[in-house]
Amino acid sequence: xxxxxxxxxxxxxxxxxxxxxxxxxxxxxxxxxxxxxxxxxxxxxxxxxxxxxxxxxxxxxxxxxxxxxxxxxxxxxxxxxxxxxxxxxxxxxxxxxxxxxxxxxxxxxxxxxxxxxxxxxxxxxxxxxxxxxxxxxxxxxxxxxxxxxxxxxxxxxxxxxxxxxxxxxxxxxxxxxxxxxxxxxxxxxxxxxxxxxxxxxxxxxxxxxxxxxxxxxxxxxxxxxxxxxxxxxxxxxxxxxxxxxxxxxxxxxxxxxxxxxxxxxxxxxxxxxxxxxxxxxxxxxxx
Amino acid sequence: xxxxxxxxxxxxxxxxxxxxxxxxxxxxxxxxxxxxxxxxxxxxxxxxxxxxxxxxxxxxxxxxxxxxxxxxxxxxxxxxxxxxxxxxxxxxxxxxxxxxxxxxxxxxxxxxxxxxxxxxxxxxxxxxxxxxxxxxxxxxxxxxxxxxxxxxxxxxxxxxxxxxxxxxxxxxxxxxxxxxxxxxxxxxxxxxxxxxxxxxxxxxxxxxxxxxxxxxxxxxxxxxxxxxxxxxxxxxxxxxxxxxxxxxxxxxxxxxxxxxxxxxxxxxxxxxxxxxxxxxxxxxxxxxxxxxxxxxxxxxxxxxxxxxxxxxxxxxxxxxxxxxxxxxxxxxxxxxxxxxxxxxxxxxxxxxxxxxxxxxxxxxxxxxxxxxxxxxxxxxxxxxxxxxxxxxxxxxxxxxxxxxxxxxxxxxxxxxxxxxxxxxxxxxxxxxxxxxxxxxxxxxxxxxxxxxxxxxxxxxxxxxxxxxxxxxxxxxxxxxxxxxxxxxxxxxxxxxxxxxxxxxxxxxxxxxxxxxxxxxxxxxxxxxxxxxxxxxxxxxxxxxxxxxxxxxxxxxxxxxxxxxxxxxxxxxxxxxxxx
Numbered sequence: 001x002x003x004x005x006x007x008x009x010x011x012x013x014x015x016x017x018x019x020x021x022x023x024x025x026x027x028x029x030x031x032x033x034x035x036x037x038x039x040x041x042x043x044x045x046x047x048x049x050x051x052x053x054x055x056x057x058x059x060x061x062x063x064x065x066x067x068x069x070x071x072x073x074x075x076x077x078x079x080x081x082x083x084x085x086x087x088x089x090x091x092x093x094x095x096x097x098x099x100x101x102x103x104x105x106x107x108x109x110x111x112x113x114x115x116x117x118x119x120x121x122x123x124x125x126x127x128x129x130x131x132x133x134x135x136x137x138x139x140x141x142x143x144x145x146x147x148x149x150x151x152x153x154x155x156x157x158x159x160x161x162x163x164x165x166x167x168x169x170x171x172x173x174x175x176x177x178x179x180x181x182x183x184x185x186x187x188x189x190x191x192x193x194x195x196x197x198x199x200x201x202x203x204x205x206x207x208x209x210x211x212x213x214x215x216x217x218x219x220x221x222x223x224x225x226x227x228x229x230x231x232x233x234x235x236x237x238x239x240x241x242x243x244x245x246x247x248x249x250x251x252x253x254x255x256x257x258x259x260x261x262x263x264x265x266x267x268x269x270x271x272x273x274x275x276x277x278x279x280x281x282x283x284x285x286x287x
Numbered sequence: 288x289x290x291x292x293x294x295x296x297x298x299x300x301x302x303x304x305x306x307x308x309x310x311x312x313x314x315x316x317x318x319x320x321x322x323x324x325x326x327x328x329x330x331x332x333x334x335x336x337x338x339x340x341x342x343x344x345x346x347x348x349x350x351x352x353x354x355x356x357x358x359x360x361x362x363x364x365x366x367x368x369x370x371x372x373x374x375x376x377x378x379x380x381x382x383x384x385x386x387x388x389x390x391x392x393x394x395x396x397x398x399x400x401x402x403x404x405x406x407x408x409x410x411x412x413x414x415x416x417x418x419x420x421x422x423x424x425x426x427x428x429x430x431x432x433x434x435x436x437x438x439x440x441x442x443x444x445x446x447x448x449x450x451x452x453x454x455x456x457x458x459x460x461x462x463x464x465x466x467x468x469x470x471x472x473x474x475x476x477x478x479x480x481x482x483x484x485x486x487x488x489x490x491x492x493x494x495x496x497x498x499x500x501x502x503x504x505x506x507x508x509x510x511x512x513x514x515x516x517x518x519x520x521x522x523x524x525x526x527x528x529x530x531x532x533x534x535x536x537x538x539x540x541x542x543x544x545x546x547x548x549x550x551x552x553x554x555x556x557x558x559x560x561x562x563x564x565x566x567x568x569x570x571x572x573x574x575x576x577x578x579x580x581x582x583x584x585x586x587x588x589x590x591x592x593x594x595x596x597x598x599x600x601x602x603x604x605x606x607x608x609x610x611x612x613x614x615x616x617x618x619x620x621x622x623x624x625x626x627x628x629x630x631x632x633x634x635x636x637x638x639x640x641x642x643x644x645x646x647x648x649x650x651x652x653x654x655x656x657x658x659x660x661x662x663x664x665x666x667x668x669x670x671x672x673x674x675x676x677x678x679x680x681x682x683x684x685x686x687x688x689x690x691x692x693x694x695x696x697x698x699x700x701x702x703x704x705x706x707x708x709x710x711x712x713x714x715x716x717x718x719x720x721x722x723x724x725x726x727x728x729x730x731x732x733x734x735x736x737x738x739x740x741x742x743x744x745x746x747x748x749x750x751x752x753x754x755x756x757x758x759x760x761x762x763x764x765x766x767x768x769x770x771x772x773x774x775x776x777x778x779x780x781x782x783x784x785x786x787x788x789x790x791x792x793x794x795x796x797x798x799x800x801x802x803x804x805x806x807x808x809x810x811x812x813x814x815x816x817x818x819x820x821x822x823x824x825x826x827x828x829x830x831x832x833x834x835x836x837x838x839x840x841x842x843x844x845x846x847x848x849x850x851x852x853x854x855x856x857x858x859x860x861x862x863x864x865x866x
Contacts, residue, residue: 013727045708047549050719057716058727063708065552065717067545068575074509074542078549078557079708081507081533086553086709107538262528263506270554270707272531274504274674282498282526283668286488287316 004040006031013058022173022199033183044087047076049096053120070100083268084258090117098134109163111257116186116193122201130204156196157237166191168250173199220247290343297360299336302418307338311489313436314342318481323660329598349776358421423462430477486665492656493518499634502672506555509535509546515654516560516588540565544572551581554707560586577617579717582641589653600850601654603823618745621801623651625775627661643677655852656773678704685712692724700748755807760793770821771797780855803836819843
């Protein structure tokens, strides 16, 4: 059997992202991570949201579903419960899963399904040509915030931590090797992994450029940070400004939502027979 | 007596609903036909709760207006319901609540005072157990041996341990003995022998949907709690382990339908259940199921809206909503059971239809059907169930050249073969955008039109298997009722009453509502001279649908939108007014 490489996911479509878009780095890292983990076109499932990120599905040959705006995570959880042997990854954006689908992120984290959610986080709605996203930093001028964003931005890391996600990490779209490594760790983690990926929007954001990020980003693990403490993770996750940490903030082992389901101890639901073996027993409670 | 109607009323939280169920089980086991309907406000304690149980030797389809025994757990119950009592009815009350006199009633009454609270405290029971005393007393009033209810109490409390069982039996027995000792000549409500021969289930509509679903092979349900479908949650959650299924409580109905869609893509039979407000949240997801061509079953339990409306009451206001819900155009199937057996059977059918045509299928139920306790032959629920997963391919059937098209346009019925994620050579993307045969996004004019046509062409295929309405009653009738869903029972009983007055009538009852069986309905309705539409809504939604598809206009309508089911007597009365 031919081994799986980044090229295994090639389709006849070419990316339509703007040249220089951070999505390219995320896409490349994902293909590398999947190939390194031995997950080929038939071996995993990607659920995409709506936004620039979701367009990836047309140039990504792997089983997938492209849901409604904000609703990727519920679809992902449904498929995971139907077939808990299947690796499931959710490709989503800051508007998709922190705006429209914020509630689903919170509740997915609480349940801890073995799903990795990769958030394309660029502070802006690209597909609708440049409005502020839920992560827009105060003062950020966009088409919907002409005098600068005024709200407190949503922090996907602290949100994930509070809600109960068992793997919290942040990567950078301009660092493909680093991001590939983070993705592999997130996908390999047994439980709900939130991977926030900072990415420049080269078209609608002239402030948060590759250079802007590169000046500020630093690797947590190089500072000897150990991601095993929720309080410390909070402190690190709240850092934003001249220094912005990337890497793994928090990791814990907790039973997954599949492991706590009594019906999922063996074969996936999809392979179980449709018939009820003890009809008489089932009906006896109604006599 | 051949038929006795018994009511128990009091404050919520006093076991009134469960008393009705236990009484139903007791008499069903003895060979009687039973039906229990509850009425209650949307709260947990306080307020007025009521259960009405009809017990009869012969089969019947609904309650009627005569009430023979009223068990009052407070004074308010008598104030609210004394006018419903028939002449000679029994009022069972606790003199501690109020001392009732014959002069308090406009009709002749039999006053049966039972010290409910005192009996409970003598047996060191919880004050809420007054209902248990009354149940024991009821069994005595109906002329039945105490052993009949003893076994039901044992089953009801078996999870709570022997002490609770013994205490309940002792308290019920004290109620029974009180009647036997103090009302020795009280035999006016003694029932004739029950005539059922085979075992019957006592089951509510929502549970029947649950049993139908698991018989059809349901493996996943994501249901946000909402009246009136909560029983199906309890049923599925209780049996998740033994039946090897997953019930997930989602954060909202939006998540619920999207989870169910995900599970269906994954390859399992999945469903959601909700009421109007929850379904309103699911509408966007319904449209997703439409474009993804995902099999999905939706149990939509109707209650009066708009908005929160009257959450614990019944209605038929969502037919047109279910037909038109969703942005964009896509096929769907809408079924509506009229009774408990249909609730079970149509649920089984719904899963087969969903798989066969890869469309969302609705089961339109309502609070009356879902929360009433019905009886039906056990054999009906035991029969072999045929399952049809439609064009779901096996991995070995897939071509190895990568040519598989999940949304292939080459179909004879609009339904393309479906692979499951993980199958070698079955790759596709379930894409909410318009897509090509493998699911890649497209905006090409011809392809987009062909895909839309492919999906919609399923309606033609579905129409060929669609069910014609069922006709009940006499062929040459002067009155023809037209109805759908759970008004069936009261209409069937109304037809009996009309028959006894020499008026012939029939019922054309719809369980299959969409795609509309135009040809069959036109044939059935065209020769009829007097059509009467009966619905629990204000806009005559079925009549509207019939006119839309057949051009036949039904001018006589019996409509009700007060949250209550019609009584047969009310139908007869309103027919007379219409005449």
